[in-house]
Amino acid sequence: MTYMLDDIDEAIDRKFLVTKTMNNQAEAGTIVHIMGAENEKDGSISVFYRITYTKQDFVIKFDSLKSFCKWARPDNFIARHYESFNIKEIQQYIKIKDRNFTNFCLPIILGALVIIWALCMLIGKGSGGAVVIGILMSVIAAVAIILVYRKTKHDAMLRLYSKVSSNWGVNFK
Known part of the structure; x- marks a missing residue:
């Protein structure tokens, strides 16, 4: 950003x-x-x-x-x-702040979709069951990747806030 x-x-x-x-x-x-x-x-x-x-x-x-x-x-x-903070924590902060859906999630989702559909077509040989499983696995993979993206961003920021707030008597968890 x-x-x-x-x-x-x-x-x-x-x-x-x-x-x-x-x-x-x-x-x-x-x-x-x-x-x-x-x-x-x-x-x-x-x-x-x-x-x-x-x-x-x-x-x-x-x-x-x-x-x-x-x-x-x-x-x-x-x-x-x-x-x-040390320099590595600040560089990690920069990396986390610069992440967005298009430069982090989208490439991973596209890679997962290619692998899922390749496996479904090889194993199921194009049958209706393979298509349904492919669609289901695609949705599950996309949702899982988005949730992991949000969780890692949230956890990284929470770690930094917790480190700063350790002297305040406030506990972010």
Whole structure:
């Protein structure tokens, strides 16, 4: 999922979560503070930023505002609780947040359908019973994959919230 800005000036003096590692600068999963930005004459954008935990300053150039938005996005949850997580947990959070039906469930469902129908046609040789079993198994597979998708997304987010809330006296389960 891409967060879009109308102008690069909207990003100045805000914290962003880096979603893609670039040029030996900020690793995916780090929080950066955008300190300044310039629109270049050729349409590209130069962004001046500081990595929050190392206090290192960098300049990076993007072809467009869209490419900047693919590189980093605002994320208040991670920005507030950055110290509570390690880099692998944040990268997992990014992966989970970027999942959607079309890029996660649909390929798995299509693969399952191909396998189910191939088995039904080989074993049943096209009989009416094989078609009914194929339809039934297709529906069961699709529902199961969607439920697993929702459950894994929910469990991953719940793990992160539980880790943050461990000092609050509140238990998310």
